[in-house]
């Protein structure tokens with residue numbers, strides 16, 4: 001067994017070890033098939049089973065209502081920044097955006113290219129340390145939809161409650177916290193996520209869309225960007241990312257075997273709780289996010305000086321930790337602890353932090 005280090009990458013991120021082991025076992029030939037999943041037709045019965053099981057597990061885990069479609073697409077979450085407005089906003093209509101981080105800004109930038117947008121609220125002043133209060137949200141009457149980012153990967157903040165819109169469907173970029181805890185899908189019109197943090201490898205994008213919204217997709221759209229067409233073809237309009245969907249299916253099985261989303265929530269809260277407790281223990285650590293907006297997935301913090309931050313990255317790397325350098329727009333450190341990140345890795349990081357603070361604090 002090769003040595004695996006503590007991988008705190010923000011994405012692509014650590015995958016469950018049993019998933020990697022199973023994929024390794026089956027890489028040369030799927031049981032009784034004699035070919036690997038990468039070598040079979042996406043229209044074969046075998047692949048139909050793979051994608052069918054992935055969808056069924058996704059539905060069971062997320063308690064996804066019957067009137068929602070589950071799509072497995074390509075182009076990353078970033079393509080959804082364009083597809084959502086192209087499909088859901090009719091000419092002349094306004095799309096509302098809640099700006100809570102750099103990824104929300106990128107989503108807005110794409111939506112602006114093809115039509116009218118409005119900013120419902122922004123927490124950019126002060127460095128995206130918080131999620132807006134309900135009273136701050138200024139919705140546009142009759143908006144085509146309201147876009148939000150449920151977890152802000154870079155700033156390390158997370159919505160604790162789903163905002164109530166004034167009737168417009170909520171479109172949610174859930175790339176960095178999808179399936180990290182139970183989710184009430186019925187509160188959303190559309191949820192999308194790149195798989196590479198909580199669900200699998202990069203190259204697969206999950207879209208969960210309420211069926212009535214599919215009627216908004218017009219035939220003028222490029223076929224590959226048309227939710228209705230992609231849904232009608234059950235994500236098989238063209239060749240889908242077959243290997244990625246297979247791995248995603250294994251991750252979903254692993255989630256089911258490990259307590260489902262309720263089970264994930266308990267472990268994720270414990271992991272994040274241990275890190276934030278250490279960050280709150282002494283003023284040496286400077287957590288970035290406001291306490292009531294902290295993300296359970298991306299823990300962001302700074303140290304008293306940039307030199308100490310550099311030293312922390314260097315020493316932690318030498319000690320077998322990877323991926324702790326913060327995003328350049330926040331600076332400092334970031335520990336990404338998605339579903340598959342083992343609790344033992346958090347314990348090891350807390351111990352390392354104690355020692356670092358004792359030596360340099």
Ligand code: PMP
Pocket residue numbers: 010011075076077078079103149151152153154173174175176194195
């Ligand atoms: N949204 C969020 C919240 C993200 O964290 C990321 C990637 N880190 C993206 C969108 C972009 O995803 P992709 O690289 O799959 O396009």
